[in-house]
Amino acid sequence: MTITATEVAESRAALAGLHIDGLVIRFGGHTAVNRLTMHAPIGQVTGLIGPNGAGKSTTFNACSGSLTPAEGAIVFDGVDLTKAPESKRAHLGIGRTFQRIELFDSLSVAENVALGREARLAGVSPVTQLLPRRGERSLVTEAARRAMEQCGISDLATARAGRLSTGQRRLVELARALAGDFRLLLLDEPSSGLDHSESDAFTELLRQVVAENGIGILIVEHDMNVISGLCDYAYVLDFGQLIFEGVPAEVLSSDVVRKAYLGTEDGGVGGHR
Numbered sequence: 637m638t639i640t641a642t643e644v645a646e647s648r649a650a651l652a653g654l655h656i657d658g659l660v661i662r663f664g665g666h667t668a669v670n671r672l673t674m675h676a677p678i679g680q681v682t683g684l685i686g687p688n689g690a691g692k693s694t695t696f697n698a699c700s701g702s703l704t705p706a707e708g709a710i711v712f713d714g715v716d717l718t719k720a721p722e723s724k725r726a727h728l729g730i731g732r733t734f735q736r737i738e739l740f741d742s743l744s745v746a747e748n749v750a751l752g753r754e755a756r757l758a759g760v761s762p763v764t765q766l767l768p769r770r771g772e773r774s775l776v777t778e779a780a781r782r783a784m785e786q787c788g789i790s791d792l793a794t795a796r797a798g799r800l801s802t803g804q805r806r807l808v809e810l811a812r813a814l815a816g817d818f819r820l821l822l823l824d825e826p827s828s829g830l831d832h833s834e835s836d837a838f839t840e841l842l843r844q845v846v847a848e849n850g851i852g853i854l855i856v857e858h859d860m861n862v863i864s865g866l867c868d869y870a871y872v873l874d875f876g877q878l879i880f881e882g883v884p885a886e887v888l889s890s891d892v893v894r895k896a897y898l899g900t901e902d903g904g905v906g907g908h909r
């Protein structure tokens with residue numbers, strides 16, 4: 637029996653996770669995101685794609701709490717987070733990575749990864765985190781160890797982050813997010829700067845993470861190979877508007893999506909940027 641796109645959408649809607657409803661974000665007179673409604677369930681990978689300037693990072697910033705929407709609601713597992721501070725979102729289980737890798741170059745890999753757990757415990761960003769209380773130290777160390785192991789970087793634990801390649805830094809960034817033991821990860825272009833084989837390996841790792849950890853992922857990604865190989869469902873933005881949603885095969889064959897991408901410098905749908 638073939639499952640239709642409508643059935644996929646309906647079954648997803650019933651799942652827990654992040655619900656964005658009628659989101660509007662403005663910068664002065666410019667509407668960067670216009671009435672966006674979407675859902676990123678736990679246990680699935682949801683893609684958010686679109687050409688440059690479409691509003692993807694802005695949407696992420698609203699979800700993680702660094703931007704306040706002009707209109708609309710952001711609800712996670714039934715809790716309204718629309719105006720909640722970043723600390724509350726982290727505490728409830730939403731973690732994120734950034735388009736530009738934000739590691740502390742002078743710290744070791746293990747220290748960088750541990751910050752993910754410390755931030756979750758403190759409920760704040762790694763930059764302003766408080767040192768964990770004494771009883772929490774072993775919890776932090778163990779979480780960092782597990783995350784590094786899952787990402788295959790245990791042998792880099794004592795290396796300075798500043799000395800790593802882009803591919804290794806991406807893995808450290810992911811491990812740091814995993815150490816936080818979040819229920820939903822917002823990943824902003826996590827394969828940016830990776831070559832084809834690194835990107836394929838990273839995609840496979842993310843698939844494993846979702847299967848083993850039972851978390852949800854909301855991913856912004858330009859690489860359509862990653863989207864088609866990883867996402868259960870994807871939303872497509874253009875100029876702040878939702879122009880298409882569906883399973884990756886539908887997205888890739890959509891004329892509307894193709895037209896939106898062809899109108900930009902970064903080319904068509906279907907390959908690496």
Ligand SMILES: Nc1ncnc2c1ncn2[C@@H]1O[C@H](COP(=O)(O)OP(=O)(O)OP(=O)(O)O)[C@@H](O)[C@H]1O
Binds near residue numbers: 663668689692695
């Ligand atoms: N802080 C800001 N102030 C003013 N305008 C902004 C700001 N941040 C984003 N914008 C504008 O909002 C729109 C959406 O930007 P956003 O960065 O969310 O796009 P994007 O889809 O993530 O693009 P890219 O793929 O290039 O990262 C763009 O027109 C951008 O210029």
